[in-house]
Amino acid sequence: MKSLKMLLRFAIVGGLILLLLIPLTMIRGVINERSAYRDEAFARVADSRAGAQRLVGPVRVVPWVERQHVEVVDAKGNKKTEVQVTEGHWLQMPASLDVGGEMLPSQREVGLFKVPVYSWNGQLKATFAADDYPVKPGRSYGQPYVVLGVSDARGLVGTPDLRVDGKPVRLLPGVGVASQVGRGLHAPVAGFSDSQGGTLAGSSIELQLRLDGSRALSVVPVGDDTKIALRSRWPHPSFSGAFLPNERRVDAQGFNAHWAVSSLASDAQAQLRAEGAVDSQAVTVSLVDPVDAYTQADRASKYGILFVVLTFVGFILFELIKSLRIHPLQYLMVGLALAIF
DSSP states (O other): OHHHHHHHHHHHHHHHHHHHHHHHHHHHHHHHHHHHHHHHHHHHHHHHTOOOEEEEEEEEEEEEEEEEEEEEEOTTSOEEEEEEEEEEEEEEOOSEEEEEEEEEEEEEEETTEEEEEEEEEEEEEEEEOOEEEOOOTTEEEOOOEEEEEESOGGGBOSOOEEEETTEEEOOEESOTTOGGGOSEEEEEOOOOSSTTOEEEOOEEEEEEEEEEEESEEEEEOOSSEEEEEEEESOSOEEEEESOOOSEEEEETTEEEEEEEEETTTOOHHHHHHTTOOOGGGOEEEEEOOTTOHHHHHHHHHHTHHHHHHHHHHHHHHHHHHHOOOOOHHHHHHHHHHHHHO
């Protein structure tokens, strides 16, 4: 009879544990709902200000058009000559690329949520070597231009200062035919002496800009030799992407990180020429909140059933050792208190 009562006791406790899965599931639903509201707050800031920024370039673009006379046969078997037009472009990556600047952090409040944002005072220096372009019958080259890819151009504050070989050059919206760069800006540079091809002279480019963004900044190392230096007063950075910093300092006053990436180690140039996505090769710095309440609550809720089971096992052992009866309602109230906690 005693064994039957103990078996019944275990069955009741097991049933209460299964019953407590209902409030635990409801609590996890509330946490997920609040997390969704937080993501909506991030999206609202990105829509009204600027989202996470990705910088590609600068790169030089040389468009070309090739016309060839080809002989075709129509449906009646008659031969005729048509002009076949092919358009394309060359991409020239910088021999050296230096990217630096300070990320000035702040926070935007949307209801109960705080979204980390930044203003990046960026400086870019790039050098391009002289490059030979083939002379082909029927091919003519257009005006070369330099392209800078910016994922969200709304974040540009004022007019960036671009200098090519020390001379100021006006930037224009769009990236022309270099669609693989994404969105961004471009500016014409000195072209060929003969539109049929030849040698495009080397040049140096300096760019200063202020770029607003939220949460993260990514830089794609497209140079043969790319050096990146980023600093900020934000004390909790998250470094991700294809390359981690070679040198970094993170303390309560902020962070200072340096990267040195060679084209021998990065596939960014090949992916860009193949018109593929280069996000996987980017260097990324994210401004994160290490004490996010909803992330901690979500992690705690995953172990909720474990806390309940351990507590109930302790109660059962107390009953067995002390021979004291604990009412099932007491089990239930303690379980609910743990779930809410």
